[in-house]
Amino acid sequence: MTGKDPQPREGQQAHxxxxxxxxxxxxxVFDLDNTLYPHEANLFAQIDEQIARYIQKILDLPPDEAMAHQKALYHEHGTTLRGLMTTHExxxxxxLRFVHDIDYSALAxxxxxxxxxEALPGKKFIFTNGxxxxxxxxxxxxxxxDHFEDIFDIVSADLIPKPNRETYEKFVDRTGISPARSAMFEDLPKNLHTPxxxxxxxxxxxxxxxRDVFQESWDLEDDRYAHVDFVTDDLTGFLKAVLGALK
Known part of the structure; x- marks a missing residue:
């Protein structure tokens, strides 16, 4: 590429x-939780608590054991749901009804x-493990x-969560998008490998x-984040910078 690089403002800088x-x-393509709304809204923390409560209920475990079991299932199977389906049917x-029974008033x-x-050219999708x-x-x-063409959720993915490659392939098949002409926004680095x-x-x-803390690990010699093209702590500002670069 030639010419002077665009210079996004603080919080929008591409690394x-x-x-x-x-x-x-x-x-x-946008992930949902902690992507389309800020992490500090703590919405997913409510979901996390509901998951632990669900495990308490169905396995009759005390709270601390339920939480530990939840984390073990998540790390072994990718999502707690997948783990519960595999080990407890x-x-x-x-x-899904239980864990998403939360208070949305933190969102504005x-x-x-x-x-x-809305200003982005082309189609927009939500792609979520919820x-x-x-x-x-x-x-x-x-x-x-009103700004999204469709929502691809965990049910659309046959309950197989990101970052499984087959889930991305199902998303591509269902939406008909061209990955080479697509962009994905996520809050979990592991979910950007396949995209x-x-x-x-x-x-x-x-x-x-x-963002600056992430920049420090970004500069490590082993470059663990080679699959991440850009990093931002301000989605709205970043999208505005992208729109400016598209002109």
Whole structure:
């Protein structure tokens, strides 16, 4: 690429590449939790507590043992749901209803984010390990529901969560997107490995104020984050910078 690189403001800085690599993107794919809303909203903390309560209920465990069992299942199987289905044959619909029975009042409409998403050229999707009702309620609380073509949830993925490659392949098959002309936004680095391999531009969303901390680990010689093209702690600001680079 030639010419002077765009210079995003603080909180929008791309670490590795020129933002003009987003030119030609026709599909914009967003994770939901801790991506479309800020980590500090603590919405996922409520879900985490509900998961522990669910395990307490079905396995008759005290709170501390339920939490420990939850974490063990998550690390072994990718999601607690997958672990419970594998080891305890639970009803996934019952689980999803229970764990997403949370208070959404911590979320407020974000018209600035909505305007930025709406302005992106092409189609926009939500791709989540949660379920569709949770994604719909979250998007409604943020005031951004109308800007998405579709929601690809854990049920659409046949209950196989990210970062399993087959889940991304199902997403691509269902939506008909071209990965080489797509971009993905996620809060978990492991969930960007496959999108990177498929040819997507990848952006990691980190908690507010932690971008510089991530930058320190980014500079390690082993480069554990080679699959992450950009990092930001301000999704709205980053999207505005991308839009500026597309002009």
């Amino acid at each position: 590795r590449q020129d933002l003009r690599v987003f030119r030609g993107v026709e599909a914009w 639970i009803d996934p619909d019952d689980y 409409p974000n018209p600035e984010l909505g305007h930025a998403i 379920d569709r009702p949770h994604a719909e309620r979250t998007a409604a609380a943020l005031g951004i529901s 990177h391999l498929l040819g997507m531009r990848t952006t990691l969303i980190v908690p507010k104020g932690s």
